[in-house]
Amino acid sequence: MSKKNPDSNAQHRPDSSLTFAIRLMQDLVVPTFVLNAERRVIIWNRACERLTGVSASEVIGTSEHWRGFYDEPRHCLADTLVLGQTDDLPTLYANHTHMSDTELGLRAENWCIMPRAGRQCYLAIDAGPIFDEDGTLIAVVETMRDITQQKEAQMALQRLATKDGLTGIANRRCFDESLAAEWHRAQRDQTPMALLLIDVDHFKRYNDTYGHQKGDDCLKSVARAMEEKIFRPADLIARYGGEEFVILMPNTDVNGARLVAERIVQHIHDLAIPHETSDIGGLVSISAGVAASIPFPDLGADRLLAAADSALYAAKHAGRNRIASKEVAAAAD
Secondary structure (H helix, E strand, O other): OOOOOOOHHHHHHOEEEEEEHHHHOOOOOOOEEEOOOOOOOEEEEEHHHHHHOHHHHHHEEEOOOHHHHHOOOOHHHHHHHHHOOOHHHHHHEEEEEOOOOOOOOEEEEEEOOOOOOOOOEEEEEEEEEEEEOOOEEEEEEEEEEOOOHHHHHHHHHHHHEEEEEOOOOOHHHHHHHHHHHHHHHHHHHHOOOOEEEEEEHHHHHHHHHOOOHHHHHHHEEEEHHHHOOOOOOEEEEEEEEEEEEEEEEEOOOOHHHHHHHHHHHHHHHHHHEOOOOOOOOOOOOOOEEEEEEOOOOOOOHHHHHHHHHHHHHHHHHHOOOOOOEOOOOOOOO
């Protein structure tokens, strides 16, 4: 008589048609777990134990597999298949796709907290259904790949692509994309939006006097000074080009934006960066144009930007080291 190997999962195995597959999955190098039709874990392989820090004995026979990945209850990809709730995918995963018609199942990517493992991981996840001869769902297999390093490298490249190489703040490309997105959001919610367009006064004179290296240092100091006076995470500071900077301020009217501009103008003056060829107290100064509007349907983001540029021109024409503002009306001029 052959001797049966003890198996801690035996009492929770489904019918014998899955036994062979389950034995194979136990030793797969790919982290894998399987849910039955009642969303109970029937296998939690060794690679899954290593990935999550959660042992099979803790989750086999339960529906608490989420504990390996998150710090509070939520559905995993396999759950959405068992429950037939694939419409919930957008709220659970930023990146997700349905496999092709010949590959039943789901694919997704997600940051996972991994509370027991004590580290955050970015996982690529596949979930595939298993049916019996009658087409009845009897299990769902979920496999995972840790692609954290690849994701972090991708994010680093994305940050480089959106940062100004000199000052470290957002670049023009990032600003253009953010303006379009925030304008759409403000138009939908009917909330005000403001722009501050800022220019370093007599910057060509500064470069001619002190050299381009000092000019670069001056721009870095101005960028840092603006960051010190912007406290809301939603606000975006960007280098618009040359010695021009722009600040995008969602949910802000012209008065609120003007107060911020006044703090920045004063802060730049207080830095007391020497500029002997400037006619404004021998110090580096800035001028700022402020524009704000509620984005009504007949109004485009280009008009808000044009209004900020017009206000900046007015501030410089009035003697520099000052602020001019303009509130944009909904109807076309």
